[in-house]
Amino acid sequence: MDNRKKNIKIFTGITTGVVVLVTLIVAFVLPTTAEEKRGKHEPVPEGSYIATTIISILENYHYSKPQINDDVSKSLFDEYIKKLDPNKLYFTADDIKIFSEYKTSLDDQLKTGNTDFAFVVYRRFLQRLEERNDYVKKNINNKFDFSKDETFVVKREGVSWAKDKNELDEIWRKHIKNQLLQAKLQEMQQQKDNEKKKANKKDSKQDENTDPQNSNREVADEKDNREVADEKDNREVADEKDSKKDWKQTAEERIIKRYKNYHTFMSGNDGYYILEAYLTSLTSLFDPHSNYLNWRTLSNFQISLSLSLQGIGAVISSENGYPKISSVVPGGPADRQGELKAGYYIVSVTQENGEQTSVIDMPLNQVVQKIRGEKGTKVTLTVLKNLQDVPFNIVITRDEVKLTERAAKGDTREITLNGGEKKNIGVITLPSFYRDFDAFEREDPNAKSTTRDVKRIIEDMQKKNVEGLVIDLRSNGGGSLDEVVDLVGLFIPQGAVVQVKNLSGEIKVREDNDDNFAYKMPLVVITDTFSASASEIFAGAIQDYKRGIIVGNNTYGKGTVQSLFGLGRKPKAGALKYTISKFYRPTGASTQQKGVAPDITYPTFVDQNKYGESSLPHVMPWDTIKSLSPNQEVFNAHKSLAQIKKQARERMDNDAKFQTLKSYIAKVRERQQDNAVSLNLEKRRTMQEQEQKWYEQIEKILGQQEEEDAVKKDEDLFLEESVSVLRDLMQAK
Incomplete structure (x- = not known):
């Protein structure tokens, strides 16, 4: 492994002795098919080398240095079965019982390069897929009673396996009924939307006809435009009829096709895919960002990096x-x-x-x-x-995500302090931490950089005498570590920005000490659950130095770093992505799992425990290391924090929009906790209409809904409150 560094790419963002027994499983559990004779779903030649190499890398180079033992074997068994059948819709309890005989021996198999178990289970899975495919075809046209009060469990991860085929058939009867019910509701919604469009179009024409100027202009242009308009109307009517006709003809057929295609698709996977699914089930036990990439996945991964x-x-x-x-x-x-x-x-x-x-x-x-x-x-x-x-x-x-669209953007606005004094402030939106590494290597003075762009924006703002800044990091998933260190340096005189601890316990401190400090003005930073990695480093440092106030929602909680290691030697060996280090804040607290908690919290239905790192299985733990005692007295923006938090809370408590938003968020969260849905058409329709109103109100309050005049609202409720927090901070200062 000495040449490992030559083959590593670093990622900081959201990036035996029982061979005879396994042979018996192959011979006893499943019949041999023509496909298996061709070897499509059999172990691949490179499999033994890949498995043993991954075991060695994990035990010696993964951050947690795991020991691959019987406990890992049990977890691998559960994880691989879950990967294939997460909703427990295909395997039965008897299948699991047969497989369970080898639950504690998978670690021993892998250490000798034996991956047979993965292929045995996968072939049984394909057999069960075919059986369910047949069931759908035979039962899709049954008469389903949608007036009957039945429920269907949509989240089946925590339920028991069906004990036999009959119990599984009953689960699938409801599963099909639920899909047909969704199809009916979708058709009803489409008809409702079409009627609304027609009514709006009719009202629009009537409004135009009541305006004499419009009427005269229409008469003048009517002759030239009639053919085009007629053609458009006819096309819309034809499309609507075709859509309706296609829906009526294919509601059941689409479901049949869905499972037929799924069976064909999964049957088309070869041994390299099966090996990847199995070994990724292993690597993900130690953290959700470690996985094995087969040679095809690796190729796609490299292509995606190059856009x-x-x-x-x-x-x-x-x-x-x-x-x-x-x-x-x-x-x-x-x-x-x-x-x-x-x-x-x-x-x-x-x-x-x-x-x-x-x-x-x-x-x-x-x-x-x-x-x-x-x-x-x-x-x-x-x-x-x-x-x-x-x-x-x-x-x-489809399109590429252009750097120019992810670059920093700035705007200025005027605020009024309590005494009536007018002040200018700046708002900087920062979607990512980007850097043109090739241009930097060439020492290009115009190389694209987050820090350079932000500095240029602020310098332009200073021409308008801005005296405070809001930096918006919402949905910023991270990026360049160098950039976040440099950007923090614009706002603090000197000091540690982030600590990086590797698997041997060595801690490297990334600090800003290059005289980059430029701005003393009051600072507010907005975060949400999708602010991750580099965003969390920035927000954590600003909070640790008490340089500014963090508002919004808890950040994502990704505090780990991965490397990509090509397994080499064999042309189809692929690569292993695994965790090599963790991030820690200047105070020594990890950003892993817990993220950065805001000083002032805004209401949201995007819960960090549901969408953040902590929601993922097998996450690495939060911990602490020695604090570097960041100098918190340089600015001490937290000196008046208690009063500023009180003012923000009073504003939100007395704001009708915030209160309405909180009530709808509570309704949505309560509904999302439901593990089962009604299969009664009227009850489900009532639920649908109710939820649609909730979402419409939430989008309207958040300024995400288009008004009837098709003009999109510019108001951003959370940004406006963040500006108010900045005003309070400037007032206190």
Whole structure:
């Protein structure tokens, strides 16, 4: 491993002796099929080398230095089964019982390079997929009574395995019924939306006709425009009819196709995919950011780093078998389109050519491949706002996330202090911590850099005599460690910014001591749950030095660093991404799991415990190291913090929008706790209409909803409150 450094890429952001027994499983548990004879779902030649090499790297170089033993074997067993069947919809209790005979021997198998167990389980999984596929085809056209009071458990992770085929059939009867019910509700919603569009269009024409000037102009232009308008109207009517016709013909067929495609897709995976799924189940036991990349995944990963493939600009995780939007990348295609939100679940992905693929239970890396595509092409995501909701479509045009759209932006505004004195302040929006490393290596004086851009923005602001700053880090997922150290240096005279501890216990301190300090003005920093990694380092340092006030919501909590190590020697060996170090604040507190807690908290339904690092399985723990005792008396923005917090709380308590928002957030959170949904059409429809009103009100309050005149509201409730906090800080100073 001495040549390891030559093969490492560093990532700081959201980035035996029982061979005979296993052979008996292969012979006894599953029949041999034609596909297996061809070796498609059999161990790969490189598998033994890959497995033993990964075991060695994990035990010797992973930050936690885990020991691969019987306890790990038990956890690996559970994790791999969960990866294949997270909602317990395919395997039965009998399957698990047979597999469980080897629950404590998987560690021994891997140490000798034996990965047979992964392939045995996968072949049984394909067999169960085929059985469920047949069940759907035979039962989809049954008469389902949607007036009956039944419920379906949508989050099945914590329930017991079905004891036999009959019990599993009953689960699937309700599973199919739920999907048909969603289809009915979606059709009803589409009809309602179409009627609303027609009514709005009719009202718009009537308004135009009542204006004599518009009427005269219409008469003059009518002859030239009639054909174009008629063609457009006819096309819209035709599209609507085709859509309705297609829906009526394919409601049941779509579900059949969904499971047929899923079975075909999973059957198409070869031994390299199966090995990746199994070994990633192992690596993820030690932290959620460590995983094995097979040679195909590694190639796609490298392409994504070079931005040669375009996507939608969203971070995707998994929950209960559903791909879930963890965050939307600022400036990306999804962000510009505006409909996709964090917390939405993806049901299916439809390509521009009409090919639709269900992505429920699909591995995340393959979901990402379905969403990616050529720049300029469209992809349709069928999504749910929550697992009890009705699915709807969002069409996004693929594009790259341009650096210019993720660059820092600034604006100035005027505020009034209590005595009536006018002051100018600056607002800087910072979507990422970016740096053009190639240009820096060339010593290009115009190299793109977060710190350089922010400094230039503030210098321009100072021409307008700004006396305070708000820095908005919401949805900033991190980036360059060098940039965050330099940026903190603009606001503190000197000192440690972050401590980095490696697996041997060595601590390296990254500090700013290059005379970069430039700005003494009062500072407020806004964070949310999607402020991660470098954002947390910045917010933590500003808070530790009492340099400014942190407002918003608890940050994500990613305080670890990963390296990518190519396994080499074999052409299809792939690579291992694993955790090598942890971040700590100047005070010695880790940013891992807990993140940075704001001094003043805003209401949100995006809970850090549900969307942050702490929501992931097998997260590395929070801990502390020795404090570097940051100099907190240089500015001491916290001197009046108690009074400023009191003023903010009184403002929010007396603000109708904040109070209404809190009430709707409470309703949404309560609904999200439901583990089961009604299969009664009227009850479900009532729930749908109720939830739709809640979300509309939340979006309206947050300034995310378009008004009837199609003019988007500019007001940002949380930004306005942050400006008020800055005003209080300037007043106190």
